[in-house]
Amino acid sequence: MAPPQGNDMIGRSVGRRSVLAGMAAIGAAAAVGCSRVSTADTTGGGNLLERLRAQGTVKLGIAGEIPFGYISKKAEITGEAPELAKVIFKRLGVPNVQAVPTEFGSLIPGLNSQQFDVIAAGMFVNPERCAQVLFADPDYEVLDAFIVRKGNPKNIHSYADIKKSGAKLASGTAYAEIDYAVDAGVPRGEIQIYPDQLAGLLAVAQGRADAFAGTSLTVRNVINQTKNPKVEGTKPFLPKLDGKPAYGAGAFAFRKGETQLRDAFNEELHKMKQNGEVKRVLKPFGFTDTEMTELTAEELCKK
Template identity: 85%
Template sequence: MIERPVSRRSLIAGAAAFGTLGAAGCSRVSTADVTDGGNLLERLRAQGTVRLGIAGEIPFGYISKKAEVTGEAPELAKIIFKRLGVPHVQPVPTEFGSLIPGLNSQQFDVISAGMFITPERCKQVLFADPDYQVLDALIVRKGNPKGLRNYADIKRTGAKLASGTAYAEIDYAVDAGVKRDSIQIYPDQLAGLLAVAQGRADAFAGTSLTVRNVVEQTKNPKVEGTEPFLPRLDGKPAYGAGAFAFRKGETKLRNAFNEQLLKMKKSGELLRVVKPFGFTATEMTDLTAEELCKG
């Protein structure tokens, strides 16, 4: 059974464990040679452990009440890296906005946090092909008194919008005409839900999976989630497709990872692994990192 926090107290307890594990795993990885596709895979096989950068976001990557790393991305990482000859994973918790800097400063080996592939991020890291695709949703006050269904509604009504640190939803909202400096930024979806419940924000934007999970887990009677919707960016549909990310130049590791991921997609194993975290066949995707990096 997958462990998931089910109350604010449990989430806070999980955060405490999260911090403890982060302190234990804060030393830097050794510098990799990224010439000719990199040698990180060989080094990981030799040491037997891969360090995963996670951001404490349910259902993508987080620490359970038992102080164990879980979520769709870490569970997928456990399987794929074992098949690549790396039997152990070690979580390195950090804030979402620090994942790319942390990866590139070698605080960990791979981002395992369901990070959306965007052209801007593709300039900074090397993405695997996406393991899921998801729509957006909003956390709103119970009954949705302002009738907020998408970012255009936020703009039209002048509602106070909140989102998470470095979330792609911020750019989607700005593209719809919401002023960037008016968007409240919170460290995670729980803080965002509380902001809405307490009236500090009218809506919190996140993925439909994130919104659904935090609403169901907290059972806060003052809020609800909206129906999922497809956002737009630069006049085009913005497909929220998440993937693992590696340092630039580590093409050997990324390609080996992609090979295993493709096998799991074709066999249906990928869906079986991520289904306990709320993913369905609707979230499965054949999009590639190459397509998404072009925008």
């Protein structure tokens, strides 16, 4: 990955943003700001934004996953979502952010039980989650890609190609890509599972797997960082699940009823999209034009 954090940036992929179980335990050094927030009045659009302005600090629920939201080796909250939050909330009159680390699967329960004010973990927007939380519009979208041997000898460009060629597929623990492959007819039991994209790259380079499936961001970043001459990345593509496009679009999430805060947040986010600020903020974490999106929460909640 390209960011200045160097090797800190080789971490878990975004696969856990599927409806699969949340993962990634947080280190003890990241246990910051775990006190419960005060109960909000969510009638009439909610009053959370007013309360945050009064107290000057917003508590962000993060899942300790690079590059989306994590605690750096300098014990600072960072990642694509926290860095966006720092800019947007400051413009909304809330100058400080505080991290509340938790496992990914506990983010929605933690938000709704008032453990923190907003989820800032690059969470994928889908109808199931839309029934539980209020999403801002996505700030990024990721496609899928494969790590393959140099020259792509098995001509792999899709999950259908994996099935057709009989190639040995690998992916990461609980990655959404596993379900995409199974949907295309690849037997689940034949998919090799590795802890992260670096281990997957090594499996391909050493010939233990023909392809490692991950997001285009994951694939591009690990290849750029390792510079392994035996592998390359395929062209990004939009996967399918149950015959429908499987959009990987991540966004901030708020408690149901907090429409005033969500709308104010969206207004600033859209300004940053229009003037290119979103891309500039996300660039140090490996995001490019490919990951910029105009998808809305409204349309994703209906898909």
